[in-house]
Amino acid sequence: xxxxxxxxxxxxxxxxxxxxxxxxxxxxxxxxxxxxxxxxxxxxxxxxxxxxxxxxxxxxxxxxxxxxxxxxxxxxxxxxxxxxxxxxxxxxxxxxxxxxxxxxxxxxxxxxxxxxxxxxxxxxxxxxxxxxxxxxxxxxxxxxxxxxxxxxxxxxxxxxxxxxxxxxxxxxxxxxxxxxxxxxxxxxxxxxxxxxxxxxxxxxxxxxxxxxxxxxxxxxxxxxxxxxxxxxxxxxxxxxxxxxxxxxxxxxxxxxxxxxxxxxxxxxxxxxxxxxxxxxxxxxxxxxxxxxxxxxxxxxxxxxxxxxxxxxxxxxxxxxxxxxxxxxxxxxxxxxxxxxxxxxxxxxxxxxxxxxxxxxxxxxxxxxxxxxxxxxxxxxxxxxxxxxxxxxxxxxxxxxxxxxxxxxxxxxxxxxxxxxxxxxxxxxxxxxxxxxxxxxxxxxxxxxxxxxxxxxxxxx
Numbered sequence: 392x393x394x395x396x397x398x399x400x401x402x403x404x405x406x407x408x409x410x411x412x413x414x415x416x417x418x419x420x421x422x423x424x425x426x427x428x429x430x431x432x433x434x435x436x437x438x439x440x441x442x443x444x445x446x447x448x449x450x451x452x453x454x455x456x457x458x459x460x461x462x463x464x465x466x467x468x469x470x471x472x473x474x475x476x477x478x479x480x481x482x483x484x485x486x487x488x489x490x491x492x493x494x495x496x497x498x499x500x501x502x503x504x505x506x507x508x509x510x511x512x513x514x515x516x517x518x519x520x521x522x523x524x525x526x527x528x529x530x531x532x533x534x535x536x537x538x539x540x541x542x543x544x545x546x547x548x549x550x551x552x553x554x555x556x557x558x559x560x561x562x563x564x565x566x567x568x569x570x571x572x573x574x575x576x577x578x579x580x581x582x583x584x585x586x587x588x589x590x591x592x593x594x595x596x597x598x599x600x601x602x603x604x605x606x607x608x609x610x611x612x613x614x615x616x617x618x619x620x621x622x623x624x625x626x627x628x629x630x631x632x633x634x635x636x637x638x639x640x641x642x643x644x645x646x647x648x649x650x651x652x653x654x655x656x657x658x659x660x661x662x663x664x665x666x667x668x669x670x671x672x673x674x675x676x677x678x679x680x681x682x683x684x685x686x687x688x689x690x691x692x693x694x695x696x697x698x699x700x701x702x703x704x705x706x707x708x709x710x711x712x713x714x715x716x717x718x719x720x721x722x723x724x725x726x727x728x729x730x731x732x733x734x735x736x737x738x739x740x741x742x743x744x745x746x747x748x749x750x751x752x753x754x755x756x757x758x759x760x761x762x763x764x765x766x767x768x769x770x771x772x773x774x775x776x777x778x779x780x781x782x783x784x785x786x787x788x789x790x791x792x793x794x795x796x797x798x799x800x801x802x803x804x805x806x807x808x809x810x811x812x813x814x815x816x817x818x819x820x821x822x823x824x825x826x827x828x829x830x831x832x833x834x835x836x837x838x839x840x841x842x843x844x845x846x847x848x849x850x851x
Contacts, residue, residue: 417444421452426459433460438467445480446473454483461485466492470500474507481512490519497570498524499544499652502531506541531646539623540616542656543637543646546570549577550603552586557599559589572649574633578603583643585636587611613638616645620656625747627653660745697832701726704836708843711851717784718846721793724776725842729800729834732768736761736808737830741823744816758809765805769798788850796842800834807833 413432420428433441445453445468457464457480464484469492472480481489493501493516501520505513505528517525527545534540548569550559559576563569575588587607597606612630614623614637626632627650637646705712705722712718740757743749749757773794781790807830812822815829 414444414447417456418448418452421448421455421459424455424459426461429456429459430463434463438465439471441465441468442471442473446476450479453479457483458485461488462491464488464492466494466496466500466504469493469504470496477504478508478512481508481515486515486519489515493519494521494524497544497546498527498531499542499646499648501528502541506532506536534616537620538616539614539618539620539637539648540646542620542623542652543614543616543648544570544652545646546573547577547636547644547647548573548575549579549644552578552580552604554603555599556594556597556601556603556606559594559603560599572651573647574649575608575647576603577636577644577647578607579644585611585613585638585644588634588636590633613642614648615640621660623648624653624656624660628657628746693828694831697828697835700832701835701839704839705843708839708847711843711847714851715789715846717789718843721780721789722839722842725793725796725800726835726838728772728797729804729838730831732765732801733804733808733830733834734827736764736805737812737826738808740809740812741826744812744822749813754813758806761805761809762802765802766798768805769801772801773797789846792845792849793842796838796845799841800838803837804830804834 417429417432420432433444436444445456448456453476469477469480484492493504496504501516501524505516508516517528520528531540531543531545546569548563550562554562563576573591575590576594577585578587578589579585587604588611589603589606590608593606593608594603610630610632612626612632612635614626614635616637616639623635627635627648632650632653634647634649636644637648639645708718740749743757776797777790777794779790780793781787784790808826811829811833812826815822815825
C-alpha cells in the first residue's frame with residue numbers, strides 16, 4: 392500500500408471514534424494478506440483504537456489481523472478488548488507473540504485479562520510470565536471475584552518510615568522495574584504495614600534531607616483485599632483518592648489500587664445499572680443472537696405475566712367499558728403517564744442507592760419529596776387534560792374522572808418509584824434489576840383501576 396494512501400490517525404472529524412477510512416484500509420490489507428501495510432496502519436494507533444478495529448471485524452478477519460500483525464501485537468490491546476472477544480483473540484495468537492504481549496502488562500491487567508478465560512488460555516498466559524510475575528498473578532486470583540484483591544496491582548514503590556527524600560529518590564533511580572504509572576511512595580513500618588504515603592510532587596519539591604514521614608498525604612486510606620470492588624470505587628470517588636494501598640487481614644501491604652482501575656469499576660457499575668433497568672442484564676453489543684435472547688427473554692416472560700395482571704383488572708370493568716366505549720380510548724393516557732412518572736422516580740432512586748446518596752438517614756425526606764412531586768405534576772397535567780377531554784367528548788364527568796385518576800396514578804407512581812427499590816435493596820435484591828417490572832405493574836394496575844373504578848362509580 393502506498394504511503395500517501397495511509398490515513399492520518401488525526402485526520403478524522405476531530406472526535407475519537409473509529410476512523411471508517413482506516414478500517415476500510417485495514418480490511419483491504421487483510422484481504423491481500425499484506426502484513427507490512429497492516430503494520431503501517433496500526434503502529435501509529437493507541438491500543439484502544441486497535442481493540443476497536445478488532446471488535447468491528449468478523450471472526451475470520453479478526454484472526455487474520457492477529458496473525459499478520461504478529462510481534463506488533465501489544466498486551467495493552469488485550470486489556471482494552473471487549474471481554475467476550477478475548478478468548479478468540481488469545482487463541483489466535485502465536486505462543487511467542489502472546490508471551491511477549493503479556494510480559495509488559497501490570498499484574499492487575501494480567502488478572503483482568505485471564506480471569507474470564509478458559510483454563511487452556513489461562514495456562515498459556517501464566518506460562519508466558521516470569522516466575523515472580525506468575526506467583527503475583529496466581530496470588531491475586533486466590534481472592535474472590537469482584538474484590539480489591541483482584542483489582543490491585545502488585546507493582547508499587549515502598550519506603551521505610553525512617554527514609555528521607557534523598558533516599559527515596561536514589562531508590563527509585565536505582566530500580567528500572569518501577570511501575571509504568573504510580574502516584575505515591577507508600578510508607579511502611581518494619582512489619583510492612585502502611586502508615587501513609589507521599590505524592591511524587593511533594594518528594595520532588597522538598598530537599599533531600601526532608602523525612603518522608605513529614606510529607607505524608609492527608610488523604611491516606613487503606614483498602615482491605617477482601618473488600619468489594621464497588622465499595623473501593625465508592626471510596627475513591629468519595630475521598631478523591633489517586634491511589635490506595637491494599638492490606639491483608641493482618642494489615643500488611645499486599646498491593647495498590649490506582650484511580651484508573653477504580654474509575655473503570657465505577658463505569659462498569661453505571662453501565663450495569665442502566666442495562667438492568669432496561670431488563671437486559673449484562674448484554675453486550677457484540678454478543679451473539681442466542682446469548683442476547685437468553686438474557687432478555689426471562690424479563691419479557693415476567694412482563695408478560697404483569698401485563699396479564701393489568702388485563703385482568705381491565706376485564707373486571709368489561710361492562711363499564713361496553714357502556715362507555717370512550718373509556719377504552721382514554722385508558723392508555725393514565726397508564727402511560729403513570730409509567731413515565733414511575734420510571735423518572737425509579738431512575739433517580741436507583742442512582743441514589745448506587746452512589747449511596749440515598750440512605751436510611753434521608754429516605755423519608757426523599758419519599759415525601761417524591762410524593763409532593765407526584766401531587767404537583769398530577770395537578771398540573773390533570774387540569775388541562777380534564778378540560779380538553781370534557782370539551783372533546785362533551786361531558787364534564789369524563790374530564791373529571793380522567794383528571795382524578797391521573798393525579799392518583801402519578802402520586803402512586805412517584806411513591807412506587809422510590810419505595811420499591813428501597814424495599815428490594817433491604818431484601819437483598821438488586822433494585823436495578825427488578826424494580827422496573829414492579830413499578831410498571833403498579834402504575835398499570837393502579838392507573839386502570841383508578842380510571843375505570845371512578846368511571847363506574849361516577850358515570851354509570
